[in-house]
Amino acid sequence: MDIVILGLPLYYYIAMVAKVLGAFVFVLLTVAYATYAERKIIGHMQVRIGPNRVGPMGLLQPIADGLKLFFKEEIIPSNASTFAFLIAPLIALVPAFLTFAAIPFGSTIDVMGYKIPLQIAGYYDTALGKVFDLNVGVLYILAMSSLGVYGIVLAGWASNSKYSLLGGLRSSAQMVSYELAAGLAIIPVFMLVGSLSMQEIVKAQEGFKWFIWSNPMTFVAGVVFYICALAEVNRTPFDLPEAESELVSGFCTEYSSMKYAMFFMAEYANLVTVSAITTTLFLGGWDGPLVGQIPGLSVVYFVIKVYFLMFVSMWIRATVPRYRYDQLMTLGWKRLLPLTLVLIVLTGLAGHFGFYTFFG
């Protein structure tokens, strides 16, 4: 095709739309079935069975839940700021999907003679023969995850209820504290790769040199990042804002039907996103055996790794009791933050004395 729009050929736009549809549908289906998988997995870990009545083995359960929430009555408190009230669930949900634009979910595939990198914000330049993508990929991802906090604050504030406000503030304080530690925990990765671009980070881990085991500093950084990421999505041991009096005090108290459903979809969508980020940065992204030979295999490896990390988060949820709020803040500020600073210094020293080469 010879049509060129804004300096890029038409196939680029077609490929981008196809990738966006693919990633969006994948995340939505994963979110719907993550609710089912979580109930089943946590059920079996507690020596009971999860849902098994709706459809064979309970597989239609998410559809039943969705329909139930859809038919519930919409209640909007009369003194609530309507616009902010309506928009808060969207602000909580949308950044989780936006973050997917920078995550490479596969290697470059060849379609009808054109090479397409399996990353929404990625482009293969035929003249230079290399893949260009967002060169501040990780910074974009951190920025998008910070946007999710606005949704929670707005939800708590716009509900015009003291309890919602306090719940929302607590939750946003938790998210902000752990974002700091998460952002600092991934710095050793950039120091070793030399670039913020996600494609470069995955390429540096090719051939099973994944950061989770190649280097003791990045191993600790990976564990710290995963824990901080779980705290940021209000998950597992850190889910005080959503479980404290089982939502009676919490930012989503005044929400009904679909808006409530969006908050809970936002939690699972954030979990998928955060698992995807952790696999790209620490588990080698789409890397795996025989990736070069078989075209679609890289996507399969990526999906397996993301689902494995989601399983680990459900496993932790079934095992560990909840942190009290002050224990949570102590962990974030007094233990994980100094630990990440120490990791950065150690990585710097190790590179200076020649233990690891710094690319670029």
Add this chain to the structure above:
Amino acid sequence: MPNPFTPIIQGMKITLGHLFKKPITLMYPEEKPKVAERFRGLHALKVSHSKAKCVACYLCPTVCPAKCITVEAGEDANHDKFAAKYEIDMLRCIFCGYCVEACPVDALKMTGEFELANYRREDFIYSKERLLEKK
């Protein structure tokens, strides 16, 4: 200093082990639980020589903590005392078994039936005919 990681890892090993064990859930309407022999379920009035053994001594309404038994005595063909009206209100009954312990003539027992749900309030008041044990 106590290690924060070891307990979590040990706990996670246990949960993972549970993932592969068979669940102990009973699929209720299809599988029913087996109750013990002395399980205190629905009452039954024992019968001997084709009439209820109950002599209307009023011991069971007296001992009942929930005051759910109603007895009215009457005279039968042999001029013996018998219970003309014997009612237990299952909505008030707490299934403690004191009535069975109190009965001097061993006329009352509790069966293993626990599925007592009903649609109307009247259906919960079990009269003498409904309480007679099934032979």
